[in-house]
Amino acid sequence: MVPPKNKPIKRHKAIQPLSREHHQGLLLCWKIRKAFEKGIEPQRIKNYTDWFWENQLEEHFKIEEKYVFPVLGAENDLVKQALEEHEHLASLFLQKNEIALTLEKIQNDLEGHIRFEERVLFNKIQEVASAEELQHIQEHHEKEISCGLWEDEFWK
Numbered sequence: 001m002v003p004p005k006n007k008p009i010k011r012h013k014a015i016q017p018l019s020r021e022h023h024q025g026l027l028l029c030w031k032i033r034k035a036f037e038k039g040i041e042p043q044r045i046k047n048y049t050d051w052f053w054e055n056q057l058e059e060h061f062k063i064e065e066k067y068v069f070p071v072l073g074a075e076n077d078l079v080k081q082a083l084e085e086h087e088h089l090a091s092l093f094l095q096k097n098e099i100a101l102t103l104e105k106i107q108n109d110l111e112g113h114i115r116f117e118e119r120v121l122f123n124k125i126q127e128v129a130s131a132e133e134l135q136h137i138q139e140h141h142e143k144e145i146s147c148g149l150w151e152d153e154f155w156k
Contacts, residue, residue, distance in 0.1 A: 009118065009122075009123065011122070011126070012126050012129075012134055013134075013138065014134040014137040014138035014141075015068070015122055015125070015126065015134075015137065017141055017143060017144035017145075018060070018064065018068065018122075018141065019118065019122070020144045021056065021060050021144050021145055022114045022117065024056060025056075025057065025060075025110055025111075025114050026111060026114055028049070028052055028107075029106075029107045029108075029110055029114075030155075031045075031048070031154075031155040032045055032049070032103055032104075032106065032107040033107055034155040035154050035155050036100075036103075036104070038154070038155075040154045040155075042099040042100040042103055043099060044152060044154050045099075045103050045154065046099050046102075046103065047152070048150055048152065048154070049093060049103065049106060050093070051150060053090075053093040053094075055145075055148065056145050056146075057089075057093070058090070058093075059145055060145055061086045061089075061090070063140065063141050064082070064086075064117075065083065065086065066140075067136060067137045067140045067141060068122075068125060068137055069082060069083070071125045071128065071129045071133050071137075072124065072125060078120060078121045078124055079121075081116070081121075082113075082116070082117060082121055085109070085113045085116070086113075088109065089106070089109060089110055089113060092105050092106045092109065093106065
């Protein structure tokens with residue numbers, strides 16, 4: 001018997017841009033993995049992850065923390081976990097030594113964090129958020145953060 005496939009999660013319109021940004025984060029993890037498979041020099045990968053942090057992920061975290069997490073409140077265990085993971089990931093992106101090891105941690109920990117937010121935290125937020133709260137999120141983040149283009153496509 002074939003196990004049932006995971007059905008795609010239906011996201012409220014207000015949260016869809018954040019989910020699309022999560023997809024960009026998962027692509028970052030894939031690019032890091034691919035680069036290691038190809039033996040790419042870690043500093044080339046780090047240049048990209050630095051750029052990704054500054055141009056996408058740092059702002060994404062701020063939006064979640066300011067507009068999305070308050071739906072559940074600061075004392076909620078899921079929010080506490082997400083905030084701890086944000087802090088941990090920020091420290092990894094800002095780390096300047098042990099580059100290869102740090103990149104592996106970024107790839108692993110960011111992927112786990114995104115899966116947690118998509119499968120657990122965002123589902124809970126959608127479940128309990130009022131129409132007004134969802135509207136508030138949407139008003140402050142209607143358009144996803146674009147990563148733009150990176151010239152050194154080391155993952156190809």
